[in-house]
Amino acid sequence: MSVTPQKEWWSAADLAASGLPDIPTTKRGLTKMIDRQNWVAQPGLARRRSGRGGGFEYHWSLLPQRAQQHLLLVATSDQTEKAEAEQMSAAEAWTYYDKLADKAKAKATSRLKAIQLVEALERGGLTKDQAVRNASKQLHCGVRSIWNWFDMIAGIAPSDRLPYLADRHKLAKRPSRAAEIDPTFGEMIKADYLRLGEPDFAACYDRIVRHCEANGIPVASKSATRRWLDRTVSKVTQVLARKGVDAAKAMFPPQERDKTAMHALEAVNADFHTFDVFVRFPGANGEPDTIQRPHMVAIQDIYSARVLAWRIDTTSNGHAVQLAFGDLFREYGIPYHVLLDNGREFANKALTGGAPTRFRFKVKEDDIPGLLTALDVVLHWATPYHGQAKPIERAFRDMCGRIAKHPAFHGAYTGNSPTAKPEDYGSRAVPLEEFLAVLADEIQAHNTRTGRRSEVAMGRSFADVFDESYATAPIRKATKEQERLWxxxxxxxxxxxxxxxxxxxxxxxxxxxxxxxxxxxxxxxxxxxxxxxxxxxxxxxxxxxxxxxxxxxxxxxxxxxxRIHARARKDWLNAEKAALKAHKTLTNAELAKGLSTSLPPEPAAKLEAKVVKMVPNTAKKFRTVAAEQSTPEIDKKRDEIVADLASHRATKPKSRRIEEVDNRELYRRALELERKLEAGDDITSEQKRWLHSYQDTSDYRSMQLMVKNFGEAYLAK
The missing domain is CATH 2.30.30.130 (Transposase, Mu, C-terminal)
Known part of the structure; x- marks a missing residue:
């Protein structure tokens, strides 16, 4: 039995005030919708309104689908499968359909084929009942079932029939069979299990169960507790609590950047990599050889992923980075952008001095511009300890196995962790020259290996991609003056x-x-x-x-x-004299003569003072007093002073000898401080200032020459 709404005919005013779904709430908006859909022209569905005001009334079947479904829902209280279907909009029906299994979707598709077959037979001249019976025989399904399927799609647009023909039994709410977990028990399970160290769930469960049973707290089974924990706590939250922030970050998909709009040498990235190989580095200045793992700084083109420059050193330091960038600039050119991390080997004043975005050190106004800053290279700083932020990490991962485990390094491989040492660990150290030769070959092979699957390589090698773009890209080359910067x-x-x-x-x-x-x-x-x-x-x-x-x-x-030094000094002095002569166009005599002619003339008559003050004569008084004060005691004292002065003059050569001894003592003191500094010992700031000031004196240089020619025995004389 079909269901119809209690009110089948609606005026425009009634529809605007009805609040039905998808019906405009203003009369003006409703009139626009009626005109747009041409309701008046629908035969049998629009009629003149009787009574005052006139106008038209419209059949409820002209209303939007959701409005019709709402009217049908209000008209009946039967909560049948058909009513549940009519409550759903087309979008909701398709959402429900997408969640069904393939078997349920295939069943709905077979029902739709039966409906379409019946409609095709009707168009061929059969009645609907005949068409249904004929389709039932062809498809081997019940006649009543086909009629029920027609009821399920009543009033549904043909394009939206498929989801409405799917079974609705999954819409029914089933009672949950999940075990009830006591809140206290659950909170204790979370507190014990969700912590760093990754404790085993079984151990956590047993501990909490013992405690709860002793205190009368209800517990659940282990499997039910595990299902409850996985249901209430997401997988990411569990990883964050048990493995830490870095493990949780790794679960977030990395950002994929488009490189197709770039060109060769537009941007590069650099980083250090430590090889798991023991290499023998030759000693310098007579020092013994050292055996250690080599550190390589490599610079990679971001567009093509080609490794363009690299350097090997015993440590990760800024000097190696500067040399590698020098090789890049000299061989290929200057990039526009550089991606670095904020390690001290990169974020140092020599390389990035003056850049306001450096994470390390203070930026001062008198900072010397670094290499990249002076060349107008835009710096980008990668997230520390985040390998996904630097594309070169992918190249390093490729090199780990191909270089460190090369057969030429057999016996020198160290393993990639202290717990993964090979059995022949430490049995051999590769000479530096041999390591560099193999490294150069493998990097060349890395760049020229075909079959790369990046969005710009498409089966080609990194070198081919770089060379093709490099030939047409705008490249900045360094001048001779800029070459001094690196x-x-x-x-x-x-x-x-x-x-x-x-x-x-x-x-x-x-x-x-x-x-x-x-x-x-x-x-x-x-x-x-x-x-x-x-x-x-x-x-x-x-x-x-x-x-x-x-x-x-x-x-x-x-x-x-x-003689060479004297000649150089003479040439320098002559050049300075010539420069002075060029600046002085007047001789001293000419200048003096010119100054004398500019003096004012002497006065014709000698000036005389108009006011004269008398000066008393005190000489006689002084002579009288001195004569009166002359006594034998005073004469004796005067003789003693004269004798003392004579004795000081007699011992003056002896004081020069003491001065020479003091100079030797000062040089010995300076020599001790210099040896402390060479040994790496610390001295006070006062000692440093004294040493620097003494080294600039002529006494220090003369003593240094004497010791150089006669040895330190000269200091003991």
Missing amino acids: LMGVEGLTVNRRTGTVKFQGNTFWAPFLHEHLGKKIAARFDYNDFFDGLHIYALNGEYLGHAECREKVGFFDADEA
């Missing part, structure tokens, strides 16, 4: 106030232009591999001043070096 150093040094020399690492550097910067702080850059080639001197604001050569120390009686 030299080592960037030290704040002070020019000597008297000689204009610069002392650095125990060596003296000098150039004539330094006399224009006496006592000022400067920046110095130098070639790490050719330190004695000299220093490139910069002002603190980055202005290049010139090149200062290293003044090598020579033997005391080296006549050739003495």
Whole structure:
């Protein structure tokens, strides 16, 4: 039996005031909807309204579907399966349908085919009853079932029939069979299980059960408690509580960035990697060789993922980073963006000095601009201890097995953790030259390996992707002046106030232009591999001043070096004299003559004072007093003073000898302080100031030359 609403015909005013779903609440809005859907033209569904006011009344079947369903719901109290279906909107029905299993969806699809077959037979000339019986025979289903399916889709648009033909038994609320958990028992389970250290659930359950049974608290079974815990506490919350923040972060999907809009060398990222291989590093300056794991700083192009530059060192330090960037700039060019982490090897003043976004150290106004800052490279700082933030970590993971476990390093592999040491741990150390050769080959193979599956590689190698983009990309090349920026150093040094020399690492550097910067702080850059080639001197604001050569120390009686030094000093002095002569266009005599002619003329008559004051004559008085005071006692005292002065003059050569002894004692004291500093011992700030001031004196230099030629035995004389 079909159900119809109690009120079938509605005026526009009644519909606007009805509050039915999908019906405009204003008469104007409702009129627009009626005109848009052309209700008046529907035969048998629109009629003239009788009574005052006139107008039209509309059949309830013209209303939107949700409004019709609401009217049907109000008209009947039968909570049948059909009523439940009619309560659902099309969106809700499709949402419910998506949650069904494939078997339930296939059943609804077969019902829809039966409905469509009946409608097709009707269009062929059969009555609906004949069509239903014919479809029942063809599809081997009951006639009554087909009629029920038609009731389920009554008033439903043909495009929305499928979800309404699905079974509705899952909409019924079933009583929960989950065990009731006592709140006190549940809170104790959470407190014990949800903590760092990852305690076993069975152990936590047994502990809490013993406590609850002793105190009369109801408990549940272990399996029911576990299901309750998983149902009330999400998996992410459990990982956060038991494994920590980093483990929870790893569960969040990483951000995927689009590289297709970039080009080669637009952005690079760099990081350090420590290889799990023992390498023998040769000692310097006669020191013994050292065996340790090598540290590699690598720079990778973000667009192509190609490793462009790398350096090996014994530690992770800023010098290796600066050299690697120098190789990158010299070989390929200057990138526009650089992605780094905030480790001290990257966030240091030599590399990123002056950048306001550095996480380490204070940014001062007189900071020397770092290498990347001076080249106008935009710096980006990655999240610390977050490997997903740096693409180069993926390359390092690839290198771990291909390089550290290379057959050439058999016996030198250390394992990737203290608990994963191989049986032959420590049996061999690879020479540095052999390690560098294998490393270069493997990095080349890493760059040229085909079959890469990134969005820009598409089966090609990293090198092919880089080379293709590099040929057409706008590349910034470094000039000769900029090449000096990646030299080592960037030290704040002070020019000597008297000689204009610069002392650095125990060596003296000098150039004539330094006399224009006496006592000022400067920046110095130098070639790490050719330190004695000299220093490139910069002002603190980055202005290049010139090149200062290293003044090598020579033997005391080296006549050739003495002549070279004298000739250089003579040439320098002649150049300064010529510069002075160019500035002084007047000689001293010409200047004096010119000044004498500008003096005012002498007065014609000698001036005489108009007022004269008498000066009393006291000389006689003084002579009289001195004569009166002359006594034998005074004469004796005067003779003693004269004798004492004579004795001091007689011992003056002896005081010079004492001064020489004091100079030796001062030099011995300075020598002890210098040896403490070389050994790495600490001295006080007062001792440092005294030592620096004494080293600038001529006494120190003369004693240093004497000790160099006659040995430290000279100090004992």
